[in-house]
Amino acid sequence: MKEGNFVYDVVLADLKRREAEILASIPDSCKRSQDTAGSMSVEDRAAMVTNEVCSGGLAKKINRDLFQIRQALTRLEAGKYGVCLCGDDISEKRLKAIPWAVDCIDCAEAASDRKAIRTAGRPISSRRAVNTSYN
Numbered sequence: 001m002k003e004g005n006f007v008y009d010v011v012l013a014d015l016k017r018r019e020a021e022i023l024a025s026i027p028d029s030c031k032r033s034q035d036t037a038g039s040m041s042v043e044d045r046a047a048m049v050t051n052e053v054c055s056g057g058l059a060k061k062i063n064r065d066l067f068q069i070r071q072a073l074t075r076l077e078a079g080k081y082g083v084c085l086c087g088d089d090i091s092e093k094r095l096k097a098i099p100w101a102v103d104c105i106d107c108a109e110a111a112s113d114r115k116a117i118r119t120a121g122r123p124i125s126s127r128r129a130v131n132t133s134y135n
Contacts, residue, residue, distance in 0.1 A: 012076060015099055019069045022062055072100035 075081040082090050084104040094101050
């Protein structure tokens, strides 16, 4: 995908929009905490740490989402966006649904199957009773 290409421009704008939305969604208290921690009382700092610990899941999600979007932007700029790690193209339908996808549907399903086997210990064949092809 080349810069100046309509699809490139649309994808770039969408990823940048999503990045801005995530950054805007960070609670003001988290943004201020780093700036004001030095001038806060011990009690206020303790309350701030408690709030940050409670919202640790949110912080992890924000960091993960930003990382994925920024990696997609890097792949886009490098001309590798939309190409799976296996070398196949990632379908347009998948990229519309998950713009930061790094794998095609076959590789994603294989990874999901490996994870299910590790966590459940059941063979893949016992869970593959339905057709999972995406044509």
